[in-house]
Amino acid sequence: QKEVEQNSGPLSVPEGAIASLNCTYSDRGSQSFFWYRQYSGKSPELIMFIYSNGDKEDGRFTAQLNKASQYVSLLIRDSQPSDSATYLCAVGNNDMRFGAGTRLTVKP
Amino acid sequence: KAGVTQTPRYLIKTRGQQVTLSCSPISGHRSVSWYQQTPGQGLQFLFEYFSETQRNKGNFPGRFSGRQFSNSRSEMNVSTLELGDSALYLCASSLGDGNYNSPLHFGNGTRLTVT
Numbered sequence: 001q002k003e004v005e006q007n008s009g010p011l012s013v014p015e016g017a018i019a020s021l022n023c024t025y026s027d028r029g030s031q032s033f034f035w036y037r038q039y040s041g042k043s044p045e046l047i048m049f050i051y052s053n054g055d056k057e058d059g060r061f062t063a064q065l066n067k068a069s070q071y072v073s074l075l076i077r078d079s080q081p082s083d084s085a086t087y088l089c090a091v092g093n094n095d096m097r098f099g100a101g102t103r104l105t106v107k108p
Numbered sequence: 109k110a111g112v113t114q115t116p117r118y119l120i121k122t123r124g125q126q127v128t129l130s131c132s133p134i135s136g137h138r139s140v141s142w143y144q145q146t147p148g149q150g151l152q153f154l155f156e157y158f159s160e161t162q163r164n165k166g167n168f169p170g171r172f173s174g175r176q177f178s179n180s181r182s183e184m185n186v187s188t189l190e191l192g193d194s195a196l197y198l199c200a201s202s203l204g205d206g207n208y209n210s211p212l213h214f215g216n217g218t219r220l221t222v223t
Contacts, residue, residue, distance in 0.1 A: 043217050088151065092209030
C-alpha cells in the first residue's frame with residue numbers, strides 16, 4: 001500500500017465548476033497535510049496546509065481533513081483554466097511524503 | 109526574500125560517474141529536503157537535513173548521500189551513476205522546527221540525465 005494515494009486522473013471540469021481532489025494516507029501518526037500545485041516543467045508550489053480536522057478556506061481553495069478516515073481533500077471553487085496543473089498531496093510525520101498527483105484540466 | 113536556489117539546472121553524465129548537486133535554502137530556513145521526481149514514481153523522498161544533521165532518510169541506496177553546511181546550504185551526491193538515476197532532483201527548504209512539519213518551499217530543480 002502506498003503511503004499517500006491520489007487518483008492520477010486526469011480530472012476534467014468545465015470553467016466555473018468545483019474541482020474536488022482527494023487523497024488518502026496510511027500513517028495514522030501523520031500530523032501535517034499539504035496541497036501543492038505543479039505546472040508542467042515547473043517545481044511544486046504550496047497552495048494550502050492543514051493541521052486540524054475540519055475545513056480550512058483560502059480564497060477559492062478549501063482543504064478538508066478527516067484524520068479518523070485518513071482522508072484529506074482539496075476543493076477548488078470557480079475553477080479557471082489557469083488552475084490546470086497537477087495537484088500533489090503531501091503528508092508529514094517527521095518527513096514529508098507525496099502522492100503521485102492528480103492531473104486537473106479546466107476546460108474553457 | 110530570495111527563494112531556494114539549486115545549481116546546476118541541467119547535468120548530463122555518463123554511467124559510473126558521480127555528481128554533486130547544490131541547494132541554497134531560503135534565508136532563515138534550517139531544514140533542507142531532497143526529492144527525486146520521475147514520471148513513473150512521482151516525488152520520492154531522499155533525505156532531510158536540519159542543523160547539519162541528517163534527520164530523516166528515504167529508501168534510496170547508499171549511492172545517494174548528502175550533507176548540510178553551517179550556513180544551511182546543502183549538497184547531494186550520487187556516486188556510480190545508473191541510467192535509472194535520470195530524474196529531476198528537487199531541493200526544498202523549510203523552517204524545520206516546531207511540532208508540525210512546516211511547509212516546503214521548492215527550488216527549480218536540477219535535471220540530471222545519465223547516458
